[in-house]
Amino acid sequence: MPTPSSDKTLLLIGASRGLGYALAVEYLQRGWRVVATERAGSRSRLHDLAEASDGRLEVETVDINDPVLVGALRARLSSWTFDLLFINAGVTNNPRETIAEVATQEFIRVMVTNALSPMRVLESLQDLVVPTGTLGIMSSGQGSVADNEAGSREVYRASKAALNTLMRSFAARHRDDPRAMLLIAPGWVRTDMGGPEGRLSIEESIPKVADTIDAQSGKAGLQYLDYLGRTVRW
Template sequence: MSDSAKSKTALIIGASRGLGRAMVAEYLQRGWRVVATVRGNHPGDLRDLAAASQGELLVEELDINLPEQVADLRARLAGDPIDLLFVNAGVTNGDFEISEVSTETFNEVMVTNALSPMRVVEALQDLVPHSGTIGVMSSHQGSVALNNNAGYEVYRASKSALNQLMRSFAARHADDPRTLLLLAPGWVRTALGGPNAALSIDESVPKVVDTIEKEAGNGGLRFVDYRGNTVPW
């Protein structure tokens, strides 16, 4: 384990289970210090992971849909530089055509998948130095160009909205040297991806982290998959 790896800190937003929890474990294994957030009193086994981490994992509670909690987290982390800020958030609420979706469901998915992640980026981005990376978990389903099959229409729309908002963020920070990433992890067997997905978490997450590390320092915004391939907008 190198001293440079030991000095790095990742902040993983949305890490109680699935891809987020696996990213925490992967970064710890690679020698990073990790701050991970969980929603409410549902930390999964992150508390046990933290207890075994010799102080390298700090678990914070955060509901990204509550701006006051995001502000409180920002205050708690003040003065603690973050080499990687990565926001992992996603809900689907079912596979329905748009005509079948209630306004309540539409609002919930769009707020959780698009608005709230960008609020987190806006609130916490000043913790990330010029050499750092800001990443958000997107999806191939957020690609307009790749939408040939429909399905999960509100989820698709929410990820497309997230991509657009991240692109606006990049445009407003055109002179910012930090690396900005929209990451598509592939179709993974999680509570979100379902049991029939093509990839296990262990097949996706190490490659997600490899891709983030490969892109670090390149600057600008890229929409890439877990293997580092560019995803069409």
């Protein structure tokens, strides 16, 4: 079982269900204090988790695709400092739809939600993270250009590759930043988004994701890692 820490704090963006919710549970079990977000009006399981957390979980609302709401969240959290900012929000689309078939608006929806918005959130909230802290985003092994030998899921792959590229640009602009920066590939997990054929259960993925994140604490610079801590090819 994880050994509870004491005074660590996590800001977790996108935690109403699936991998995000599991990360909130995992870090509470590790003794962290967590601020986790959902979209307004969703009334997710986070509220029940908060009620059972002895005050260690606070639920906030934000739509990452709305810069005004992201700015409002930043203002509400202005008195906080965090050891870890982790952004988990993302969407998928019809996995069989090729780039020749996808509607322009659908392409824009996936790209904005998976690449543009997470980076805007990172830009807005990163100054809440202490110099010894970690900035992380949930990516995917399907964001690897080098490993894309099978094709499929073209729009989703492109969105995660774009996210990875934007994160590399962020790291280049902040090359003197002492904080760890992470892109995490959690594996193919059986969730609403990953589908029932996923190779891993949430219980097989998320504790190892948290282990991998925690193991990088204090290591400056950007890494693209899978849930077992192995480097993923760009």
